[in-house]
Amino acid sequence: MELIQKAKQxxxxxxxxxxxxxxxxxxxxKAIANQINEDRKIILEANQLDVEFAHKNSKSSSFIxxxxxxxxxxxxxxxxxxxxxxxxxxxxKVIDSWDKEQLQFKxxxxxxxxxxxxxxxxxxxxxxxxxxxLKSGNACFLRGSKDTIHSNIALVETMKRALSKANLNTNCIxxxxxxxREIALEFMKLxxxxxxxxxxxxxxxxxxxVENASVPIIETGSGNxxxxxxxxxxxxxxIAIIINAKTQRVSVCNxxxxxxxxxDILTQFLxxxxxxxxxxxxxxxxxxxxxQIDSKLLLASEEDYACEYLGLExxxxxxxxVKHAITHINTYHTMHSDVIVSEDENHINLFSLLVDSACVYxxxxxxxxxxxxxxxxxxxxxxTQKIHARGPMGLNExxxxxxxxxxxxxIRK
Amino acid sequence: MELIQKAKQxxxxxxxxxxxxxxxxxxxxKAIANQINEDRKIILEANQLDVEFAHKNSKSSSFIxxxxxxxxxxxxxxxxxxxxxxxxxxxxKVIDSWDKEQLQFKxxxxxxxxxxxxxxxxxxxxxxxxxxxLKSGNACFLRGSKDTIHSNIALVETMKRALSKANLNTNCIxxxxxxxREIALEFMKLxxxxxxxxxxxxxxxxxxxVENASVPIIETGSGNxxxxxxxxxxxxxxIAIIINAKTQRVSVCNxxxxxxxxxDILTQFLxxxxxxxxxxxxxxxxxxxxxQIDSKLLLASEEDYACEYLGLExxxxxxxxVKHAITHINTYHTMHSDVIVSEDENHINLFSLLVDSACVYxxxxxxxxxxxxxxxxxxxxxxTQKIHARGPMGLNExxxxxxxxxxxxxIRK
Numbered sequence: 001m002e003l004i005q006k007a008k009q010x011x012x013x014x015x016x017x018x019x020x021x022x023x024x025x026x027x028x029x030k031a032i033a034n035q036i037n038e039d040r041k042i043i044l045e046a047n048q049l050d051v052e053f054a055h056k057n058s059k060s061s062s063f064i065x066x067x068x069x070x071x072x073x074x075x076x077x078x079x080x081x082x083x084x085x086x087x088x089x090x091x092x093k094v095i096d097s098w099d100k101e102q103l104q105f106k107x108x109x110x111x112x113x114x115x116x117x118x119x120x121x122x123x124x125x126x127x128x129x130x131x132x133x134l135k136s137g138n139a140c141f142l143r144g145s146k147d148t149i150h151s152n153i154a155l156v157e158t159m160k161r162a163l164s165k166a167n168l169n170t171n172c173i174x175x176x177x178x179x180x181r182e183i184a185l186e187f188m189k190l191x192x193x194x195x196x197x198x199x200x201x202x203x204x205x206x207x208x209x210v211e212n213a214s215v216p217i218i219e220t221g222s223g224n225x226x227x228x229x230x231x232x233x234x235x236x237x238x239i240a241i242i243i244n245a246k247t248q249r250v251s252v253c254n255x256x257x258x259x260x261x262x263x264d265i266l267t268q269f270l271x272x273x274x275x276x277x278x279x280x281x282x283x284x285x286x287x288x289x290x291x292q293i294d295s296k297l298l299l300a301s302e303e304d305y306a307c308e309y310l311g312l313e314x315x316x317x318x319x320x321x322v323k324h325a326i327t328h329i330n331t332y333h334t335m336h337s338d339v340i341v342s343e344d345e346n347h348i349n350l351f352s353l354l355v356d357s358a359c360v361y362x363x364x365x366x367x368x369x370x371x372x373x374x375x376x377x378x379x380x381x382x383x384t385q386k387i388h389a390r391g392p393m394g395l396n397e398x399x400x401x402x403x404x405x406x407x408x409x410x411i412r413k
Numbered sequence: 414m415e416l417i418q419k420a421k422q423x424x425x426x427x428x429x430x431x432x433x434x435x436x437x438x439x440x441x442x443k444a445i446a447n448q449i450n451e452d453r454k455i456i457l458e459a460n461q462l463d464v465e466f467a468h469k470n471s472k473s474s475s476f477i478x479x480x481x482x483x484x485x486x487x488x489x490x491x492x493x494x495x496x497x498x499x500x501x502x503x504x505x506k507v508i509d510s511w512d513k514e515q516l517q518f519k520x521x522x523x524x525x526x527x528x529x530x531x532x533x534x535x536x537x538x539x540x541x542x543x544x545x546x547l548k549s550g551n552a553c554f555l556r557g558s559k560d561t562i563h564s565n566i567a568l569v570e571t572m573k574r575a576l577s578k579a580n581l582n583t584n585c586i587x588x589x590x591x592x593x594r595e596i597a598l599e600f601m602k603l604x605x606x607x608x609x610x611x612x613x614x615x616x617x618x619x620x621x622x623v624e625n626a627s628v629p630i631i632e633t634g635s636g637n638x639x640x641x642x643x644x645x646x647x648x649x650x651x652i653a654i655i656i657n658a659k660t661q662r663v664s665v666c667n668x669x670x671x672x673x674x675x676x677d678i679l680t681q682f683l684x685x686x687x688x689x690x691x692x693x694x695x696x697x698x699x700x701x702x703x704x705q706i707d708s709k710l711l712l713a714s715e716e717d718y719a720c721e722y723l724g725l726e727x728x729x730x731x732x733x734x735v736k737h738a739i740t741h742i743n744t745y746h747t748m749h750s751d752v753i754v755s756e757d758e759n760h761i762n763l764f765s766l767l768v769d770s771a772c773v774y775x776x777x778x779x780x781x782x783x784x785x786x787x788x789x790x791x792x793x794x795x796x797t798q799k800i801h802a803r804g805p806m807g808l809n810e811x812x813x814x815x816x817x818x819x820x821x822x823x824i825r826k
Binding site: 015018019098100103105112113189191195196210211214216217218234236237240241243244245248326327330341352353354356357358359360361362363364365367368373374375385386387388390391400401402403404405406407408409410411412 | 428431432511513516518525526602604608609623624627629630631647649650653654657658661739743754765766767769770771772773774775776777778780781786787788798799800801803804813814815816817818819820821822823824825
């Protein structure tokens with residue numbers, strides 16, 4: 001009942017958003033930032049209920065940390081909304097135009113329509129996602145976790161109060177309050193009302209959505225990222241990139257999980273790398289060639305090469321040449337971000353052409369795979385599929401297009 | 414066994430295609446055209462088996478007509494392949510590039526990878542789809558109907574002979590010879606090997622794929638297209654457009670299925686339209702306001718407004734104004750192609766902005782929704798969803814993109 005009723009309301013509201021001006025959308029975003037500021041107390045009280053519930057259910061401290069809001073985190077959320085105000089409106093751009101016989105063709109960027117977001121116990125996602133959708137003219141149907149339901153209800157009510165003050169249809173941000181698994185399954189099959197579904201969270205959440213959704217979906221976030229150290233690599237650059245990509249932030253999808261080293265430099269390079277990784281307490285799983293050089297390394301299994309550790313662990317493998325590196329990466333990666341460290345132009349070109357990733361880096365860290373670092377200002381996620389969008393998805397990636405074709409009573413012969 | 418084995422082979426071959434030059438792909442296409450010409454006898458004999466089987470199974474004459482090949486149709490297939498040779502290669506284009514701090518970003522068009530095609534008893538689709546995929550650097554995994562299995566096997570073997578002569582991996586065109594429904598279901602869930610699935614055929618085939626596939630899918634082809642005749646319409650243009658859109662070819666997705674007439678011109682315009690439609694033997698289902706004017710019209714039901722007749726039938730409805738037309742269309746259409754006939758700029762702008770279709774026409778026929786008419790040269794289908802591509806999908810729409818980011822040992826601070 002709640003699901004279909006809200007779905008109908010949000011679909012209707014999405015047609016209003018098609019016509020909303022940049023000014024109107026920005027005023028609504030500013031109103032949301034102000035309202036969150038005003039409603040701090042309500043939001044923090046609601047969040048406290050979720051925190052207490054999590055303690056009662058003996059959730060881990062990192063789980064509880066992620067769902068906890070405080071004054072500083074509320075400030076971050078408000079800053080995020082204000083940043084979206086400053087971004088360029090991606091809607092209404094003439095992408096292409098041409099004349100053909102008596103017809104004028106125009107290809108124009110338009111909102112996607114209604115975007116469903118399925119996410120885990122991160123209340124900030126409610127605001128992030130809704131505001132990116134709003135700026136790109138999309139209505140946003142949120143389905144969060146039961147573990148943050150009080151926070152989510154408070155944040156969505158706050159946003160709705162702001163929409164109302166800004167004279168925008170309050171239905172264009174909706175929260176599904178029923179957090180049962182059965183209703184989530186129905187949510188994923190709302191093809192009549194949802195134009196796109198973006199799951200944000202763990203690999204298992206995303207897999208569940210891919211397997212069950214009939215609404216078009218964008219797979220995001222899973223990152224088994226590689227650094228290949230070529231025989232023509234500069235060692236200093238290689239070490240700097242690997243340490244940055246592995247250790248700067250370990251729980252993120254753009255962290256490095258696997259290093260491939262050209263066999264001809266293995267005896268030279270491996271000890272240097274191991275020394276640096278150990279300084280950062282990184283556990284190393286390595287192939288037998290590596291273990292022969294350093295018997296203290298753990299022997300890697302097949303699973304290690306496919307593993308997204310999301311922690312201070314890494315796999316290392318000896319590779320016979322750049323082609324072998326490409327084949328290994330295309331077999332084990334998640335099409336997210338992969339690096340070649342090399343000074344050889346042919347190797348660089350081959351790797352760039354044939355590694356089938358959203359982001360191929362040449363002598364740079366995988367940690368740049370991020371909407372902000374790309375200059376997009378913000379991101380809704382990092383796509384690891386090849387349909388619609390790849391890599392960091394900013395506001396432009398939250399649009400579709402339409403053709404407007406003008407004639408003068410023109411008919412097909 | 415066949416499914417997974419071929420899927421693995423095609424995935425591997427797709428990496429080779431990433432590096433195939435325009436020259437190589439064109440030579441392979443020319444070889445395919447030549448080989449089909451050489452193998453006419455084999456292909457026609459195989460097709461004869463399918464035709465006999467269809468007769469034995471008492472299939473309809475239109476069904477048998479669609480699956481029958483003859484010399485002229487073989488010529489059409491060959492012409493189609495040669496046309497694809499002449500089209501621009503969509504791969505390897507620099508879509509965008511920018512510098513940010515010490516990094517150089519390049520966004521480059523790349524093939525999607527492996528595209529699965531599920532289609533009905535139309536053997537020409539085997540060649541069409543495979544050649545459009547090949548030109549855009551994609552491997553193509555075909556799953557046709559059991560009713561054309563002999564034709565499809567012959568055509569794919571012919572194409573593989575040509576690929577071999579052109580020194581391209583013959584695995585980059587595969588046919589799934591097991592045409593059981595169970596294997597089709599597995600085919601739609603081959604996420605590890607297929608990057609995209611495009612169903613081509615009836616609405617029920619497409620619905621089946623949307624509901625069951627976990628591979629990303631592009632919905633194509635369903636077209637409940639409208640012509641709205643505004644109170645500021647030129648009647649001659651309106652009549653010409655409706656007759657062209659309804660009758661020029663009736664069994665196609667870009668035919669008009671429903672006409673909306675502004676109430677203020679209904680008494681004047683309806684009789685003119687009915688006279689012209691009757692000359693073309695079009696059965697008319699009309700709203701009660703229309704029936705009051707012409708009592709010989711059939712009274713339309715709710716289902717009529719949602720119906721894609723694909724025949725000499727049409728629905729007509731009186732509408733109170735352009736906003737009512739927009740709401741009606743957004744409720745009943747399939748987001749394919751819709752027309753406003755009007756000389757009023759405000760009405761035209763409102764309609765173009767708010768009608769949520771891939772193609773919005775102003776004073777022109779819906780029949781132009783076609784890759785050739787758009788100037789794309791060929792099309793794999795007409796997308797009616799908003800993700801990845803909308804409207805006619807040519808070679809550009811069969812590509813994805815990747816980012817290549819170059820630094821000099823650059824790490825994230």
